[in-house]
Amino acid sequence: MAGASPQATDALMGQAVFERDVDAVLELFEADGVFIDADSGVAVRGHEQIRAALVTLFQFKPRLEGLPPTVFVAGDIALVISRWTLELSGADGEISRQSGTATDVMRRQSDGTWRYVIDNPQGVALG
DSSP, X not given: OOBSSHHHHHHHHHHHHHTTOHHHHHHTEEEXXXXXXXXXXXXXXXXXXXXXXXXXXXXXXXXXXXXXXXXXXXXXXEEEEEEEEEEEEOTTSOEEEEXXXXXXXXXXXXXXXXXXXXXXXXXXXXX
């Protein structure tokens, strides 16, 4: 289930990625939500495409850490800006690190929870 606030949903995302729980991550997205791949910049839409992107990412045993996000809310829409670091394990055991500042959009659902509409891990650095 998604969080009761944008901050809670952001924290649930970190936990789900840490646990490599694809279904838990998908639960945090609206059905037609968009995830932008941090490496390629390719936007994928909907749970099926997001699942495929996550399965690929989770092969590298990601470890995601982030600072508490900055959140701006206007009605049922939230702009969520969060700094993160990600460690990935290569097939050879080599660890690589990435970092960025995500710029995400969430929407309050009819049940009061918040879900991602757009998850853009690289924010304005993309492109």
